Amino acid sequence: MHLHKYEKIWLIFGIMALIIFLSVVGVSAFHQGHTPSGGHMKIDPDKVSETAPFDQPGVYEKEDGTYEVVMVGKAFGYDPGAVQVPAGKEILFTVTSSDVVHSFSVVGTNVNMMVVPGEINHKKHTFQEPGTYLVICNEYCGSGHHFMSTEIEVVE
Ligand code: CUA
Structure with a gap:
């Protein structure tokens, strides 16, 4: 052919x-x-409770005198339910979600971040004034969304 x-x-x-x-x-x-797509740290959302640091949520004092608050958002609350941190110290908030998208928004501050399954988000903040600060969820996440909150107690 x-x-x-x-x-x-x-x-x-x-x-x-x-x-x-x-x-x-x-x-x-x-x-x-x-x-990895994007610059975020990744985490398996199904293994949050087994993955450091989220296997032990809570408040940690670091060697340089700053603090880290490790928190997990889930329908419809935060783990741990309430934390205590000192005033005048830099606090690094480290958050993730074990179910759907939430937010971690500290009323009266500029801390307002998304809490996303599969991602680890960070925000630094120094509370100058002692007091009780309300944390709310700003992302609609279901029937209990309006009740999703916790408190940060800032002490001298
Ligand atoms: Cu969680 Cu809205």
Whole structure:
């Protein structure tokens, strides 16, 4: 069988296009398997209670005198239910969710972050004034959303 000159050209063009297409798909698949999408830390939302630091939520004093509050949001509350931190010290809030999207919003401060299953979010804050601060969920998360809250007690 004798191929017409133009048919040969189109056949070669078609094969080359296929090779380019497959390379691009292959490269993208490789990238997805080896680099996390976005800059957030990832966590398996089904294994929050087994994954550090969320296996032990609570308040931790660090060597440099700052504090870390590790908290898990879930329908419809936060774990731990209430925390106590000192005034005038830098607090790093580290949060994730074990179910749906919530938020961790400390009333009267600029701490207002999303609590997302599969992601670890951070926010630093220093409470200058002692007192009781209300934490609320600003993301609609279901029937108990309006009751989802906790308190941070800031002491001298
Ligand atoms: Cu949790 Cu709204």
